[in-house]
Amino acid sequence: MTQPDCTTPSPVLVWVPGVAGTVADGSEPFRIADADDPQLLVTDLVATRGDGVFETIGVFDGAPVNVGPHLRRLGRSAQLVELPSPDLDVLSRAIDAAIEAHAPVPELTVRVMMTRGVEGTGTPTAWIHARTADDWSRYRAGIRVVTLDRGLSTTVAETSPWLLAGAKTLSYAVNMAATREAVRRGADDVLFTSTDGYCLEGPTSTLLVKRGDTWTTTPASAGVLPGTSIASVFAMLEREGQSVREELMTPADVASADAAWLLSSSRLAAPIAQLDDTPLTVDTERTAQILAVLKGQDPQSA
Amino acid sequence: MTQPDCTTPSPVLVWVPGVAGTVADGSEPFRIADADDPQLLVTDLVATRGDGVFETIGVFDGAPVNVGPHLRRLGRSAQLVELPSPDLDVLSRAIDAAIEAHAPVPELTVRVMMTRGVEGTGTPTAWIHARTADDWSRYRAGIRVVTLDRGLSTTVAETSPWLLAGAKTLSYAVNMAATREAVRRGADDVLFTSTDGYCLEGPTSTLLVKRGDTWTTTPASAGVLPGTSIASVFAMLEREGQSVREELMTPADVASADAAWLLSSSRLAAPIAQLDDTPLTVDTERTAQILAVLKGQDPQSA
Known part of the structure; x- marks a missing residue:
């Protein structure tokens, strides 16, 4: 893995509590969070069982590629592991928010993550993580x-x-x-x-x-x-x-x-x-x- | 999964930065943490790749069973996935600390977790999580x-x-x-x-x-x-x-x-x-x- 140097812009984290329609009325389905702060409980099933699904999307000069196909595949993966259906519109807007909040760079790597959530809650955890792409x-x-x-x-x-x-x-x-x-x-x-x-x-x-x-x-x-x-x-x-x-x-x-x-x-x-x-x-x-x-x-x- | 009722004692979390001899001189190799606080970064490789090893240990009337065999198997799993060797003495003491900090219950389930750590750091993340056992x-x-x-x-x-x-x-x-x-x-x-x-x-x-x-x-x-x-x-x-x-x-x-x-x-x-x-x-x-x-x-x- 390429170690980011000190001039690499900070990654952006967007937290998506509304990934499966689970936010209270009036709450935002996603929000920018601090990527340097711990966000996950140790009882999240991704941390105890690797139980979740994901996609990685490339962004070139600010434009994400194949967002629709990636999100549809995320939905298909969620179905295969019997997770709730992700709200693809919410995720799409959260991806845009992450890209917009990131400093402009030629290539971004955007991860779209959805886990089975904290044990016993039945509520998925989801986030978008945007960072400068590794040099391949x-x-x-x-x-x-x-x-x-x-x-x-x-x-x-x-x-x-x-x-x-x-x-x-x-x-x-x-x-x-x-x-x-x-x-x-x-x-x-x-x-x-x-x-x-x-x-x-x-x-x-x-x-x-x-x-x-x-x-x-x-x-x-x-x-x-x-x-x-x-x-x-x-x-x-x-x-x-x-x-x-x-x-x-x-x-x-x-x-x-x-x-x-x-x-x-x-x-x-x-x-x-x-x-x-x-x-x-x-x-x-x-x-x-x-x-x-x-x-x-x-x-x-x- | 059995949902804990309101009389179930709180789980105990012990964070183990010294799992692979990675703490600075003078720092404690483990410490009690708040199990209700998020502890994991979204860039921990357990959250992005399910990349880590674990053990689950039963504790009956305060006495953990087979700690030595479990920790040796954790070490073997770590070797198979090419993680650094865990310090079994540190983990053993951290397990004792978690049991001691937990309210006395007839059966505890203690998880011993070790991940590949945050991307790019090469430093494993590890924790002990002790909670009232589910009723099987x-x-x-x-x-x-x-x-x-x-x-x-x-x-x-x-x-x-x-x-x-x-x-x-x-x-x-x-x-x-x-x-x-x-x-x-x-x-x-x-x-x-x-x-x-x-x-x-x-x-x-x-x-x-x-x-x-x-x-x-x-x-x-x-x-x-x-x-x-x-x-x-x-x-x-x-x-x-x-x-x-x-x-x-x-x-x-x-x-x-x-x-x-x-x-x-x-x-x-x-x-x-x-x-x-x-x-x-x-x-x-x-x-x-x-x-x-x-x-x-x-x-x-x-």
């Missing part, structure tokens, strides 16, 4: 990725919904441990694989693979997060007349592709330069174009 | 248990350590979702099974099975938590001349046993009265004896 520009030149088994088959989302495959929950300890394992192996990031031999997603990213004029990602039905970034990129490619699809791919399929990327809202477009021991071509032009899309810019200007 | 006495008469697939094989602890099988982490969203699924099916609790067809453990408990004079639990190598309760019970049984062992069991093995239990430090001994559709005999005498052991009492007095 080193990811643009190409990253080394290792495949790591996630231990699950591509059928679990259908057969075993309690495993929460495809929900973006705050129980990310395994994702963090897998990332540490990648670093230990001298790599930058991870591509999870299923027990039935297919590529899934990264711990915090979505897989995109190019072969000729066909662009492929992992089907959400395989138990991966339905990516907000991939939807934007696919829309751009379709406008260009390219073919896009969801299909299961093996590591050999990815390693033999024309190019491949890991996409995320904060790290944006990371071209895979090496998958396990196989080097891949980095498509600099396409990377710039995808980067522009993920920043909410016109890809033609890239 | 309804579990004594026998519980209905459903088997649910955990989606993983019994070999993952060995093959894929980044999946953190066997670490007691704060990423418990799946455990909570499985418990909700059990309730939805009209049951009380869950027995997780592996993809290769064996019984593992409950979301917050360890399996114990009796067949004649032989008592069996799941091997820790299958990716389950090494139970502190089972160790106490096995020690009691061995003193009695019974045979104890770790061995993989199928659901059919459990359903055809003389008796079976789910053990935990807070719910104690819960006899399985029904596993999926199969009724099991509840061994009332043995349940009382196991209960006594788990309360740190002489089992002969049960």
Whole structure:
């Protein structure tokens, strides 16, 4: 993690008691809070069980990207873990308030968090946290990725919904441990694989693979997060007349592709330069174009 | 969850800045804090990633049970997720301070929590939280248990350590979702099974099975938590001349046993009265004896 230097503007915290319509009449559904003050009780279920859902939204020159898709996915994650439905309008306005209150910077990372709340209350806790984005520009030149088994088959989302495959929950300890394992192996990031031999997603990213004029990602039905970034990129490619699809791919399929990327809202477009021991071509032009899309810019200007 | 009534004594919070030797010279490694005040920053990695480890210790008439084994297991979990080693002596004294500060009650539940700390600091956050135990006495008469697939094989602890099988982490969203699924099916609790067809453990408990004079639990190598309760019970049984062992069991093995239990430090001994559709005999005498052991009492007095 990049340590903020002393010239980095202060993060902004917006507390959202009205995330699920739970404020008293006349109270504000959200308010700016002091990010340096402790805000969470130790009995919040996020602190005792990692029990909550979240989204991370990129903001470029003050403009947040894909707010609607991110909030709809938050609602879907909440449904999968049986949290109350979040009020997406309140959250959207709270995000705007956080961005407005933050000092202007080229890139902000905005987290949208919703937990099951303090034990016994049944009332979710929610907040928005906006901070200067970490610098992931080193990811643009190409990253080394290792495949790591996630231990699950591509059928679990259908057969075993309690495993929460495809929900973006705050129980990310395994994702963090897998990332540490990648670093230990001298790599930058991870591509999870299923027990039935297919590529899934990264711990915090979505897989995109190019072969000729066909662009492929992992089907959400395989138990991966339905990516907000991939939807934007696919829309751009379709406008260009390219073919896009969801299909299961093996590591050999990815390693033999024309190019491949890991996409995320904060790290944006990371071209895979090496998958396990196989080097891949980095498509600099396409990377710039995808980067522009993920920043909410016109890809033609890239 | 049992809602505390107005006569329930207040919980006690002990903050432990010295959990990993991180306090300045002359500062106290722990201090009593106000459990009603927010203590956690929203940027603590437990709040953003469910990234931490924990233990739950039962305290009966003021005496905590199995503190040493619990703290050693906390240290093992910390090692598995690459947290700094906790100072077990500091934690032990902090637990005593929490118990002493709490109003005397017959049963206390003490949580020992250690997170990766606030992002970018590299310093763990830790606290002890002591509160009046929930009433699980309804579990004594026998519980209905459903088997649910955990989606993983019994070999993952060995093959894929980044999946953190066997670490007691704060990423418990799946455990909570499985418990909700059990309730939805009209049951009380869950027995997780592996993809290769064996019984593992409950979301917050360890399996114990009796067949004649032989008592069996799941091997820790299958990716389950090494139970502190089972160790106490096995020690009691061995003193009695019974045979104890770790061995993989199928659901059919459990359903055809003389008796079976789910053990935990807070719910104690819960006899399985029904596993999926199969009724099991509840061994009332043995349940009382196991209960006594788990309360740190002489089992002969049960």
